[in-house]
Amino acid sequence: MAFAAERSRLSSGSRQERDRGQSRWHAALTPRRALIAITLFAAALRFATIDVQSVWLDESATITLVHRGLSGMLSHLSSSESAPPLYYMLVWLWTKVLGSGAVAFRTFSALVGTLTIPVLYLAGRRTSARAGLWAAALAAVNPAMYYYSQEARCYMLLIFFSAIAFVLWQSVLDEPTGRRLAGWAAASILAVLTHYFAAFLFVPEAIVLIWKLGWRRTVTPIGAVALVGLALVPLAVGELGNGHKSEWIQTSSLASRIAETVKQFMVGLYGPVEILSAAVMGLLGAAAVLLLLRRGDSRERATAANAAIVGVAALLLPLLPAIAHVLDVFDGRNVIAVWIPWAVLIAIGLGIKRAGRTGAVVGIALCCVSLAVVAAINAIPGYQRDNWRGAASALPTLPSGGRAVLSEENSSLPLSIYLPGVRSLRSGALTVEEVDVVTLRNRRTGRSPSPPATVRHPPPGFLLVGITATESYAVSRFRAPRPIPTTVARLRQSAHISDGEVSLQSLRPGS
Numbered sequence: 001m002a003f004a005a006e007r008s009r010l011s012s013g014s015r016q017e018r019d020r021g022q023s024r025w026h027a028a029l030t031p032r033r034a035l036i037a038i039t040l041f042a043a044a045l046r047f048a049t050i051d052v053q054s055v056w057l058d059e060s061a062t063i064t065l066v067h068r069g070l071s072g073m074l075s076h077l078s079s080s081e082s083a084p085p086l087y088y089m090l091v092w093l094w095t096k097v098l099g100s101g102a103v104a105f106r107t108f109s110a111l112v113g114t115l116t117i118p119v120l121y122l123a124g125r126r127t128s129a130r131a132g133l134w135a136a137a138l139a140a141v142n143p144a145m146y147y148y149s150q151e152a153r154c155y156m157l158l159i160f161f162s163a164i165a166f167v168l169w170q171s172v173l174d175e176p177t178g179r180r181l182a183g184w185a186a187a188s189i190l191a192v193l194t195h196y197f198a199a200f201l202f203v204p205e206a207i208v209l210i211w212k213l214g215w216r217r218t219v220t221p222i223g224a225v226a227l228v229g230l231a232l233v234p235l236a237v238g239e240l241g242n243g244h245k246s247e248w249i250q251t252s253s254l255a256s257r258i259a260e261t262v263k264q265f266m267v268g269l270y271g272p273v274e275i276l277s278a279a280v281m282g283l284l285g286a287a288a289v290l291l292l293l294r295r296g297d298s299r300e301r302a303t304a305a306n307a308a309i310v311g312v313a314a315l316l317l318p319l320l321p322a323i324a325h326v327l328d329v330f331d332g333r334n335v336i337a338v339w340i341p342w343a344v345l346i347a348i349g350l351g352i353k354r355a356g357r358t359g360a361v362v363g364i365a366l367c368c369v370s371l372a373v374v375a376a377i378n379a380i381p382g383y384q385r386d387n388w389r390g391a392a393s394a395l396p397t398l399p400s401g402g403r404a405v406l407s408e409e410n411s412s413l414p415l416s417i418y419l420p421g422v423r424s425l426r427s428g429a430l431t432v433e434e435v436d437v438v439t440l441r442n443r444r445t446g447r448s449p450s451p452p453a454t455v456r457h458p459p460p461g462f463l464l465v466g467i468t469a470t471e472s473y474a475v476s477r478f479r480a481p482r483p484i485p486t487t488v489a490r491l492r493q494s495a496h497i498s499d500g501e502v503s504l505q506s507l508r509p510g511s
Helices: 002-028 031-048 057-066 069-075 086-098 102-125 129-141 143-148 155-174 178-194 196-213 215-241 247-251 254-267 274-295 298-323 336-351 356-379 388-393 412-418 488-495
Strands: 403-407 422-425 429-440 442-444 447-450 463-469 473-487 501-505
Touching (some): 057 086, 069 086, 086 102, 086 178, 102 129, 129 356, 155 196, 178 196, 178 215, 196 298, 254 336, 274 298, 274 336, 274 356, 298 336, 336 356, 388 412, 388 473, 412 501, 429 488
Antiparallel strands (some): 429 473, 442 447
């Protein structure tokens, strides 16, 4: 009996010690500390790898536009871009502090992407702190959020302002005060001034507020956002009709773009085994939603329903004119901010009170797959952005007779970031000593990229002197004994690049 009593006492003491250890562990993992850890991890992930990938075409357009100076930038906005001016003005100010190099441009997006993490936490916290932490974790590692956090474009700023507007919209539903309505309107205005597609999130949010609060309480904030949107219409119309900048969208079928959008939400723009990884992510996301439907209480399901309403409507609104052939600009990039309500919906499913171990296992699996995709993209150059930096570094010293770099259409813009003194030449005659043909790998949805083609047939009067071939680019170099005259058409014909563009580089500017 004494032995049994002693064993019981020791067992009770060990349980108490375990309980104290667990209490200390839970005390250390407060939501605030966990959020700080997630945010710091997201910052490290974004900033540590910010220069792994080359600047690509769209980023070079941003850099070139901002380098014009404030007045030149604003005057050329409609001919260069398809977005309102807010992002470009902010990044212009940013470069005044950090410089105007490519990395400096990207750090603005990286900072905004990092700040989006706590905003997503607030969006999920309307249900619970656990849901908030899952929303923050999903935003920290999602491949699309990671990608746009490292791109010198307006999309991450759009996501940031749209997320703030979504959080303030949620707060209005909880407690509809005038101050909260004004905050929601202000954040919506900033989002619309960043990208026109922010309106597709604003509209369903506004409709829900009208339905629940009535016209009288909502007319002023909704009207303020609508007035700003109307003021942007002339700029939007001018950008849409100037330069045919949206024609590339319609080169793919609408069905394929819808599928690409869903895939992008889950595993980003392009990566290895993307069909398999997207299928796994889709099943995990569906499991989180099923968990919500089966175990969530009425408040959890109601909050998730609000997010689902915005998420579905914000996708349908730009789809309807595309289906009706009225205006087809539906693309995963344009609707990327719709990721916010869908991420919050999944996070609520992971963080409901009765989620148990199932919610934790599904959430951890979602984050692990996302991190694996991010790591694989950083490790495999073929899945990264177009490698113009690598192609430029493969070119030899500029000869005294100048060089012509022949590549795909619009290649001069990204090459100009890495090759000084480059100017575009789409037709006409030129006299050069060297011709370099640059080809890039080709992306293939659901499959590994096809390797870049190598051009071996020299233009008339030139000789092949070398080929550099990697999995992301290939450079064929041709030289002549002295500068000889040729034409853009002749260079295209010899390289079999029908729509290629010549980037002319010489020692004497303007020659």
